[in-house]
Amino acid sequence: MDLQEKRYGTELAITVSGRLDASWAEFFQEHLLRRVRAGEHRLILDVADLSFLSSMGIRALMAVYKELKAIGGTFRIIRASGMVHDTLRKSGLGQWLSDAPLDAVTPAPDGPAAVAATPPGLEHFPLAAEGGLSLEKVDAWRPWQAVNPQMSREIRFTPDGFGLGIGGAGETLEAAGDYLGEFVAFNGQVAAQPPDERGRPDCLLSEGEFVPSLHCVQALVCRGPLSHLLRFRADDERPCYPLSRLLAEMFRVSGAEAIGFLVVGEVEGLVGASLITSPGRLRPGMEIRYPQVREWLSFSGERAFAREQAVIVGVARRTGQAGPEASGLVPVAVPAGEPPMAAHMHAAVFPFQMLPNGRIEAARVAARLFSGPPPRAVLHLVDDDRPGNGLGESALYQGACWFGAITEGGELL
């Protein structure tokens, strides 16, 4: 088998010659899916020189087709003849066959185009949203003091908001006390990390009248519409997007002082920490130092979860003179020429799923992720700025950021 590629406008034509049978089907499928993952969502298969197509070959074509269909891509087969044409038609897959010539570009799906004047690799889509985000904050725990139960709050994660924090499910805070761990919430869906080194993250999903709720000892929750979408994709110029780069772009686009955001993207590496013993077990007067802290907190120790899909929820503000720590935000590495920023971000890591190109809806993307295979981890992201051997900050290859200005409650940060 031989594969050749040529671009026609927004479509990528792949010429397949030889036999597409059991020996080659897997190789062929992986090659095409790699292209799709790299952003080629409009494929043409030129099969003029394909001499044989077996059922295994059809299965590979079907796998690529399904993937493209799920993300709104296009797939057509041209110049099929003889046995290959016959096999496809008789297998009921005649709709893939196209008579249109190679350069007859199929029209792009409808939808408003991106706004110009964004740097290369980025696309900005303003979303029809009125008003900004309102912020709610819970600050009942700081490492490694005992939890202040009076300050804790039960938060219901309704579909109009998103947030992050430390909390646990249970009838009361006391009942949830042993299960407080990092969470992210979006659109009525919650991914929560149990505070247990062996524990697997759990999901709580809105269903019918059920609304997930957690007793929170820390929380930053935004409610309201997200007014911008920013798509980003790594290229030769920029091999990946560190989160500080994305934050700087979000501040630039929104012009806001404080923002709430949701980022979904393919992971280059995440650096973070999560609780492995519930802060509910801390008692006044306990002193947690190194090495005991290793019984309470787990550190990723490396740039983790490469090539998985992360859902990152956060709030950030541009910082002035005041120290940001009091606000529950941590200073972020600042890209050259950008004003200082501080943020608090949690990530839920899911097995990779492809995203459609262009303008996409946060709620739909999140629903697909949360209803699929369970998350692998939920963690608080850090910028490991240790000189010399620090792991740096988390970064993504490609994805989408939805964000908006915090117009109410910004003083809490």
Next chain:
Amino acid sequence: MLEIKNIHKTFFPGTVNEVKALQGVDFTLEDGVFTAIIGTNGSGKSTVLNAVAGTFEPDAGTILLDGRDITHWPEFRRAAFIGRVFQNPFAGTAAEMSIAENIVMAMRRGKRRGLGPALGRRTLDEIADRVRELKMGLEDRLHNPIGTLSGGQRQALTLLMATWLRPKVLLLDEHTAALDPKSAAKVAELTSEIIAREKLAALMVTHSMQQAVTMPDRILMMHRGRVVEDYRDEMKRRVRIPDLIEAFNRVTKRELFTEPAAAMLERQYL
């Protein structure tokens, strides 16, 4: 039943080559339970096996076999109760002796040996019957020198010899690692069969996650001379390869959580 109580062993103490190979290993191996030991290189897996076999005496701790303290027994004295298969398929048999001659030595392990002929008709028949169970066609080649056989065939015979006299403990030290994939699968299958049939207490060191998940009843994971995970019963039946990899990651993560990392997190983890 084999009880290993808090054994320690440091090789080359006080020198630049000092290795704290075992740092308080503690577990009990019940009769009829097949246990795998997994762990990174240098974690102490094979050292545990050697401690049980009596290759060296531990610095501290005790080893009890059916309640008897064998900690200070020399290796040859334990050999009567312990069967062993090594990684090297050429290590467990004498190459120039025939299959039958090798086996007859295993049949008399730990027993008094006289000067009469060892291989009578009845003995040969018995050997042929047991060798036939390996389904390798070796029963027709009992008089061939064992050195003419392949690694997989020799390892299968070593396994048969090590278990001929139903040992109290069977020790398997990466016994399929040096074999080609097909022979490794065959020897692994024989291992499971023999251990189940004879209801042996067996301890198998392996680097194969696949073997660890599919073959034994229990998995011990070692790291830096300690048992860090013990999967048994329901936990063992539930465990899959990704869980084992995750457990390895947990151990490495703990090591990467150094004091400077903790200082960084003090600023960054709020």
